[in-house]
Amino acid sequence: MPGYDEILQQVVELIKPIAPPERPVEADTDLVADLEFDSLKVMNLIEQVEDRFDISVPLNILPDIRTVKDFTVQLQGLIERASP
Amino acid sequence: MTLFDKFQPIAEARRALAESGVESINVVMEQVLSPTEAMINGRRTILAGTNNYLGLTFHPDCVESACRALRSEGTGTTGSRAANGNYNGHMALERELADFFKVRSVIVFSTGYVANLGMISTLTGPGDVLLIDADSHASIYDGCRLSGAEIIRFRHNDPDDLNKRLRRLGERASRTVIIVEGIYSMFGDRAPLAEIADIKRRHGAYLLVDEAHSLGVLGEHGRGRAEEAGVESEVDFIIGTFSKSLGAIGGYCASNHPELDLLRYANRAYVFTASPSPSVIASTRSALALLRAHPELRRHLWEQSRRLYARLADLGFQLGPEPSPIIAVRLPAREQALAMWCGLLERGVYVNLVLPPASPDGGSLLRCSVSAGHTPEQIDLIAQAFTDAHPTRALG
Numbered sequence: 001m002p003g004y005d006e007i008l009q010q011v012v013e014l015i016k017p018i019a020p021p022e023r024p025v026e027a028d029t030d031l032v033a034d035l036e037f038d039s040l041k042v043m044n045l046i047e048q049v050e051d052r053f054d055i056s057v058p059l060n061i062l063p064d065i066r067t068v069k070d071f072t073v074q075l076q077g078l079i080e081r082a083s084p
Numbered sequence: 085m086t087l088f089d090k091f092q093p094i095a096e097a098r099r100a101l102a103e104s105g106v107e108s109i110n111v112v113m114e115q116v117l118s119p120t121e122a123m124i125n126g127r128r129t130i131l132a133g134t135n136n137y138l139g140l141t142f143h144p145d146c147v148e149s150a151c152r153a154l155r156s157e158g159t160g161t162t163g164s165r166a167a168n169g170n171y172n173g174h175m176a177l178e179r180e181l182a183d184f185f186k187v188r189s190v191i192v193f194s195t196g197y198v199a200n201l202g203m204i205s206t207l208t209g210p211g212d213v214l215l216i217d218a219d220s221h222a223s224i225y226d227g228c229r230l231s232g233a234e235i236i237r238f239r240h241n242d243p244d245d246l247n248k249r250l251r252r253l254g255e256r257a258s259r260t261v262i263i264v265e266g267i268y269s270m271f272g273d274r275a276p277l278a279e280i281a282d283i284k285r286r287h288g289a290y291l292l293v294d295e296a297h298s299l300g301v302l303g304e305h306g307r308g309r310a311e312e313a314g315v316e317s318e319v320d321f322i323i324g325t326f327s328k329s330l331g332a333i334g335g336y337c338a339s340n341h342p343e344l345d346l347l348r349y350a351n352r353a354y355v356f357t358a359s360p361s362p363s364v365i366a367s368t369r370s371a372l373a374l375l376r377a378h379p380e381l382r383r384h385l386w387e388q389s390r391r392l393y394a395r396l397a398d399l400g401f402q403l404g405p406e407p408s409p410i411i412a413v414r415l416p417a418r419e420q421a422l423a424m425w426c427g428l429l430e431r432g433v434y435v436n437l438v439l440p441p442a443s444p445d446g447g448s449l450l451r452c453s454v455s456a457g458h459t460p461e462q463i464d465l466i467a468q469a470f471t472d473a474h475p476t477r478a479l480g
Binding site: 038039040043047054055056057058059060082 | 218228234235236237239249252253440441445446
């Protein structure tokens with residue numbers, strides 16, 4: 001089961017191609033304020049993450065996510081819950 | 085910082101639209117002439133964006149029954165059925181819908197939006213799961229949010245993705261409601277319902293189908309996508325509206341589950357909303373009778389839909405994946421969509437303008453809806469207007 005650092009690295013990998021090219025993507029990067037993600041981009045990112053980790057991401061977690069770190073922490077919980 | 089700051093993006097979007105001369109959300113129909121024509125900006129205009137699929141809004145049976153009810157029962161019920169009581173018409177419409185759908189019971193709601201909001205939020209709660217098609221209508225998303233259940237999207241019209249997500253849920257599948265639509269409102273594509281019903285059965289989940297755009301449009305008897313796909317027995321809840329094919333306003337949920345009537349008492353969107361007015365119920369009952377008695381309306385609707393789809397495809401427009409009474413013309417740039425929407429209106433054709441973020445894939449759409457009330461000549465005029473208002477000319 002991947003740990004926080006590994007999940008973070010993979011999330012950053014998935015975000016970079018859909019983020020503005022000149023913007024850095026780090027744990028504290030704000031998805032909306034720094035990367036100007038709209039709802040369509042957020043949904044696309046979620047679909048990619050779901051495929052990568054074989055999980056389903058409930059929409060209920062979205063209000064708690066502002067930064068890449070917030071997203072990673074939520075994913076870590078979902079991955080742990082999905083593990084046998 | 086004020087309460088209203090968060091509406092600034094809307095103000096900016098509206099300002100940009102106004103500057104481009106497009107007031108697509110403020111169109112006024114100065115006079116409605118028929119199900120398919122109105123006066124807009126002083127011009128006789130063909131309506132191709134109404135969802136008036138069977139063209140029944142001016143049918144003498146519907147108008148007369150509404151007038152009779154208005155005279156005999158008054159203008160409104162002035163309260164909810166739980167508090168103020170039922171009118172005969174409410175009870176009769178529920179019986180007639182149950183007979184039509186061949187189900188045990190039906191609940192009538194005051195709008196289609198409220199039907200989705202009330203049913204989804206009452207059926208499910210914390211600990212349950214809602215597995216919804218990504219392109220679901222806002223009323224489905226809002227009902228999900230209100231429920232407190234876990235909300236998971238699956239890729240639009242993708243049974244494999246649905247199956248994968250049910251597998252991930254494991255035993256929780258038995259507390260999961262899958263929600264799809266018969267025909268999707270933006271691109272007019274149909275749900276692959278036979279495959280979805282099969283997956284639902286294998287995982288032991290529930291299935292709710294919103295037939296808002298497919299009632300009266302699909303199926304041998306007009307019952308919708310579930311009838312057409314031959315899976316009505318697998319659908320736990322059918323939700324729909326009176327505001328499209330039936331030409332009025334209101335919504336319903338039809339189900340064979342004996343518990344449906346219990347939901348009536350727990351359903352806040354039913355208990356705390358004023359019930360539909362007698363005239364609305366009366367015209368809806370007449371429209372339902374016409375839907376059942378006149379399958380030729382459906383055939384005519386499809387003839388005109390295929391005619392327009394073929395004409396627009398021949399013109400080289402990028403359309404939704406299949407012919408349908410909803411025909412969406414995709415345009416690569418927002419500016420093209422704006423210019424073309426204005427060009428169509430100037431040529432006496434009204435369609436719906438859908439701009440991001442309202443469109444499912446971030447593109448811009450000119451969404452047409454065809455009616456059984458359209459004549460072949462009107463369809464040809466719509467297609468001609470698209471030819472004349474083509475983006476290259478509109479922008480040239």
